[in-house]
Amino acid sequence: MKILVIEDEPEMQETLVRSLQQEQYLVETACDYESALEKVGLYAYDCILLDINLPGGSGLEILEELKKQQKTEGVIIVSARNSVDDKIQGLELGADDYLPKPFHMAELHARVKSVLRRRKFEGQHLHQLQNVQIDPDKHQVWVAGQELVLNRKEFDILLYLVTNKDRLVSKTALAEHVWGDYIDQADNYEFIYSQIKNLRKKLKDHAAELEIQAIYGIGYKLVTA
Amino acid sequence: MKLLNYATSYFAALLLVVISGWAALFYINMLDEIYDSIDDGLENQKLLVIQKAAQDSTVLAQAEFEEGYYKIHEVSLAWARGKKDLYQDTLMYMQNEKDFEPVRLLTTVFRHNGRYYEMRLITSMVEEDDLIEDLLYSLLWLYLGLIASILVLNNLLLKRIWKPFYHILRRLQHFKLEEAKTVPVQKTNIAEFQLLNQTVEKLLQQNVAAYQNQKALIENASHELQTPLAISLNKLELLAESQPLQEEQLMQIGAVMENLERLTRLNKSLLLLSKIENRQFTQAEAVSLPNLVQKTLADFEDQLKYKAVSVEVEATEEVSLQMNPDLAAMLVMNLLKNALVHNVKGGFLRIRLSREALVVENAGKEEPLEETKVFARFYKDASSQASTGLGLSIVKAICDLYGFQVTYRYQQGHTFIVAF
Numbered sequence: 001m002k003i004l005v006i007e008d009e010p011e012m013q014e015t016l017v018r019s020l021q022q023e024q025y026l027v028e029t030a031c032d033y034e035s036a037l038e039k040v041g042l043y044a045y046d047c048i049l050l051d052i053n054l055p056g057g058s059g060l061e062i063l064e065e066l067k068k069q070q071k072t073e074g075v076i077i078v079s080a081r082n083s084v085d086d087k088i089q090g091l092e093l094g095a096d097d098y099l100p101k102p103f104h105m106a107e108l109h110a111r112v113k114s115v116l117r118r119r120k121f122e123g124q125h126l127h128q129l130q131n132v133q134i135d136p137d138k139h140q141v142w143v144a145g146q147e148l149v150l151n152r153k154e155f156d157i158l159l160y161l162v163t164n165k166d167r168l169v170s171k172t173a174l175a176e177h178v179w180g181d182y183i184d185q186a187d188n189y190e191f192i193y194s195q196i197k198n199l200r201k202k203l204k205d206h207a208a209e210l211e212i213q214a215i216y217g218i219g220y221k222l223v224t225a
Numbered sequence: 226m227k228l229l230n231y232a233t234s235y236f237a238a239l240l241l242v243v244i245s246g247w248a249a250l251f252y253i254n255m256l257d258e259i260y261d262s263i264d265d266g267l268e269n270q271k272l273l274v275i276q277k278a279a280q281d282s283t284v285l286a287q288a289e290f291e292e293g294y295y296k297i298h299e300v301s302l303a304w305a306r307g308k309k310d311l312y313q314d315t316l317m318y319m320q321n322e323k324d325f326e327p328v329r330l331l332t333t334v335f336r337h338n339g340r341y342y343e344m345r346l347i348t349s350m351v352e353e354d355d356l357i358e359d360l361l362y363s364l365l366w367l368y369l370g371l372i373a374s375i376l377v378l379n380n381l382l383l384k385r386i387w388k389p390f391y392h393i394l395r396r397l398q399h400f401k402l403e404e405a406k407t408v409p410v411q412k413t414n415i416a417e418f419q420l421l422n423q424t425v426e427k428l429l430q431q432n433v434a435a436y437q438n439q440k441a442l443i444e445n446a447s448h449e450l451q452t453p454l455a456i457s458l459n460k461l462e463l464l465a466e467s468q469p470l471q472e473e474q475l476m477q478i479g480a481v482m483e484n485l486e487r488l489t490r491l492n493k494s495l496l497l498l499s500k501i502e503n504r505q506f507t508q509a510e511a512v513s514l515p516n517l518v519q520k521t522l523a524d525f526e527d528q529l530k531y532k533a534v535s536v537e538v539e540a541t542e543e544v545s546l547q548m549n550p551d552l553a554a555m556l557v558m559n560l561l562k563n564a565l566v567h568n569v570k571g572g573f574l575r576i577r578l579s580r581e582a583l584v585v586e587n588a589g590k591e592e593p594l595e596e597t598k599v600f601a602r603f604y605k606d607a608s609s610q611a612s613t614g615l616g617l618s619i620v621k622a623i624c625d626l627y628g629f630q631v632t633y634r635y636q637q638g639h640t641f642i643v644a645f
Contacts, residue, residue, distance in 0.1 A: 009452055009456070011456045011460075012452060012455060012456050012459075015456060015459040015460050015463060016459070018463055019459065019462070019463060080448060080451035080452050080455070081448060084506075084551070100451075101451045101452060101454075102451060102452075102454045102455030102458050102459070102485075102489050103455065103459075104458070104459075104462065105459055105462045105463070106462075153527065168462065168465050170479075170486075172482075172483075172486050179524065179527065180524055190531065191528050191531035191532075194531065215465075215475060216472050216475060216476060216479075217472075217475050217476035217477075217479030217480065218465055218478065218479040218482065219479075221466075
């Protein structure tokens with residue numbers, strides 16, 4: 001999988017690249033409008049992370065250019081502006097997603113994978129991890145061919161952790177992903193723990209070869225048993 | 226008291242003094258003139274009677290006034306010697322008035338055919354009390370007339386002169402910093418008003434500029450903070466999963482991340498507030514509140530369950546408001562979140578929705594919050610560390626934007642009322 005990171009802030013770019021490389025993607029970078037335009041013109045990517053404020057031009061113009069060239073790259077706009085107008089305009093110009101800064105890496109990976117899945121497999125893709133199979137569209141889970149019934153929250157947690165397998169997912173990232181942005185400011189995330197507990201029990205009862213580890217003080221990590 | 230009437234009241238007092246003084250002088254002078262003229266008349270009559278007596282001696286026999294205006298009786302030489310004309314005021318019974326009335330009396334002595342006679346001549350006098358009364362009435366009318374003229378003059382002329390001033394007053398009265406629109410200046414030829422206009426205009430512009438700057442500062446600062454926050458958070462995430470770390474180190478990283486996340490929330494809330502205040506949410510549509518309340522409650526379901534909060538919803542009628550859907554969601558969400566976060570384990574949450582108002586009541590600390598500060602930015606109780614202290618400010622800002630009244634009161638529970 002080839003990913004292009006268009007980001008002018010060097011530190012931000014470096015962090016994104018490192019985190020994406022850990023997912024075994026091939027990552028290329030562009031740090032201004034000109035070089036970004038050149039790269040999208042010359043090469044094909046599976047996914048593009050696009051910052052809107054770029055030296056020399058706007059990320060939205062790059063979107064327009066992609067549309068003109070009838071390129072089918074999945075584009076996720078990553079912007080510090082968090083403006084509704086940018087979001088609407090970006091999505092209208094063909095971007096797949098809009099992720100306002102700051103974000104959690106786990107969220108970025110989930111979004112990237114969702115874009116790749118939709119682009120590459122036209123939605124016909126099941127997650128297979130050890131003996132666990134997940135259908136993100138039908139919200140179904142099978143363990144060794146046997147269906148595992150989960151409620152909506154449990155399913156969302158499992159899918160999110162599976163998407164970020166072997167990676168540390170912070171409580172906040174998980175809470176915001178599963179319960180929505182409104183969750184911020186909640187004075188504690190203890191209510192998450194009861195859902196995790198139920199999920200763990202169900203996985204164990206079905207002898208799933210997955211384990212949800214609690215990383216004390218930060219969050220959770222899903223590892224294969 | 227209005228400026229014009231204020232001036233008039235001073236005029237009225239001044240006029241009263243001036244007119245009273247003038248009236249006294251006028252009265253004394255007039256009376257003097259009247260006496261002078263009456264005495265002249267008596268003098269003339271005296272000469273006429275003496276002349277008449279020279280021709281007709283019966284005149285000398287007029288001993289009483291009766292139908293005449295004089296009486297004469299003979300006096301001795303000794304008595305007559307050295308007598309001068311004497312003018313006196315006295316009273317005499319008048320048949321027509323049936324009362325004693327003041328008369329002017331001239332007592333004089335003359336010689337006729339070597340004999341001396343004393344003659345008394347009378348003529349009717351002005352009635353001073355009547356005169357004073359007449360004068361008083363006239364003056365009262367004059368005074369009222371003058372006051373009326375001043376009032377008319379003030380209202381027509383002065384009002385016109387002061388028009389630019391009142392225009393400036395109205396401008397200031399209707400001036401709203403956040404709306405940043407100034408009423409156009411009215412042209413005037415009066416130097417003072419021109420100066421006032423210029424000064425006010427400059428002051429308003431400076432204020433608007435300062436306000437805009439401050440708003441822009443908050444928005445820009447919030448924007449500028451996003452990137453470093455993002456970098457810090459993401460770098461910490463990388464660090465946390467970089468290599469086997471000890472639990473102690475992970476704890477530290479977790480604590481830093483939590484604080485950065487709090488900073489991020491704070492930043493987002495500030496940005497949202499300034500966007501609301503800058504009226505950047507323009508698009509509006511009909512939003513169904515009962516649906517929104519149900520949806521928001523569903524979102525909070527797990528937290529409510531975790532805290533064992535009992536929820537009562539009373540929303541029988543459909544309430545539809547014309548507003549920005551994101552802001553409507555933000556309003557309901559922040560109200561309910563506030564009621565949830567500050568709730569106690571096993572507490573209650575009551576929501577009453579009608580066409581008039583949305584009322585959210587919740588259990589919590591058993592003491593009222595400070596009504597005046599509850600909607601202020603960064604007002605929060607010491608116990609709720611994670612809260613940004615901006616949720617209710619956002620509620621207030623949205624209510625202000627749409628002209629809703631939001632109030633807080635405490636009775637059994639904490640109650641927030643949004644009146645539409």
